[in-house]
Amino acid sequence: xxxxxxxxxxxxxxxxxxxxxxxxGAGKSAIGRRVAARIGARFRDADTEIEKAAGMRISDIFSxxxxxxxxxxxxxxxxxxxxxxxxxxxxxxxxxxxxNTRFLLKQIATTVWMRAELDVLVKRTSxxxxxPLLKNGNPREILATLIDKRYPIYAEAxxxxxxxxxxxxxxxxxxxxxxxxxxDLA
Numbered sequence: 001x002x003x004x005x006x007x008x009x010x011x012x013x014x015x016x017x018x019x020x021x022x023x024x025g026a027g028k029s030a031i032g033r034r035v036a037a038r039i040g041a042r043f044r045d046a047d048t049e050i051e052k053a054a055g056m057r058i059s060d061i062f063s064x065x066x067x068x069x070x071x072x073x074x075x076x077x078x079x080x081x082x083x084x085x086x087x088x089x090x091x092x093x094x095x096x097x098x099x100n101t102r103f104l105l106k107q108i109a110t111t112v113w114m115r116a117e118l119d120v121l122v123k124r125t126s127x128x129x130x131x132p133l134l135k136n137g138n139p140r141e142i143l144a145t146l147i148d149k150r151y152p153i154y155a156e157a158x159x160x161x162x163x164x165x166x167x168x169x170x171x172x173x174x175x176x177x178x179x180x181x182x183x184d185l186a
Contacts, residue, residue, distance in 0.1 A: 013039040014086035015184050017109035021096040021154055023146055025124035026114040027163045027171060028090035034172045036088040039185060046091045050077050058092070059135075067094075075101045082108055093146070097153055106156075110184045112175055113157035118144055120165050158182070 018041075020028040029045050036043035047058055050073060054061055061070050074095055081089055082104075089109075096102050096111070105111050116124075121143050159178045163171050179185045 013041045013186055014088065014179075015186060017082050017086045018088045018179060018184060019082075019105050019109040019111050020088070020090045020114055021105075021111055021157055022093065022114035022163070023116065023121055023143065023150060023154075024093040025121040025143075026093075026116045027124070027168065028114055031114065031163065031168055031171050031175065032088055032090040034168055035175050038172060038176060039088075039179075042085070042087045044081050044087055044089050046074065046078055046081065046089060046095060049081060050074055050092075053077055071095075071098050071101075074098070075104070079104060093150070096157070097150060102153070102156070110159065110179065110182060111157040112159040112161055112178070113154040114163040114171070115151070115154065115160055116163040118147060120163065121147075123165065 018035075020032050022028055029047075032045070033043050035041075050061070050070075051057055054073065056064070058070075061073070065073075071094065074092065075098060078089070078091065078095060078101060081087065096105065118140070122140050125139060125143070159175075159182065161171060161174045161178060176185070
């Protein structure tokens with residue numbers, strides 16, 4: 001009778017949670033999925049999970065309950081998602097702006113700011129009409145205002161990676177290299 005080979009046990013790819021932050025259109029979800037697939041980590045998208053928990057789209061939550069209530073629910077969902085083994089989490093653009101959420105993330109995760117220039121954000125966000133903050137005015141002007149307000153806070157992230165108008169794999173490699181350099185990947 002032939003001996004069975006022992007199954008190779010692969011250690012978890014991430015030593016701690018990795019959370020992608022940045023403005024809408026920076027590529028947090030698209031890039032996050034690719035990074036997770038490359039390193040063998042579980043990926044979650046906070047906005048998708050919020051929609052599941054609420055039973056409604058983000059834009060509808062904003063319309064019905066307002067941004068303040070949305071942020072409270074968002075924090076609850078993020079807290080739940082980060083209660084367990086390390087995952088790679090893409091957050092909504094405003095999540096890191098909430099003081100309590102930012103404090104939580106700094107305690108239990110490595111945060112990666114996916115920084116993008118205004119032209120890149122305008123180009124990417126114009127492809128989808130489901131951005132509640134861009135519905136009431138000129139999207140370029142709104143994004144420019146958000147950059148002024150949010151980039152100083154996003155700069156508090158542990159890692160900064162530029163999300164440029166080039167193939168996703170470039171940014172994926174940048175994130176993986178940065179996580180390796182910090183020792184966050186096994």
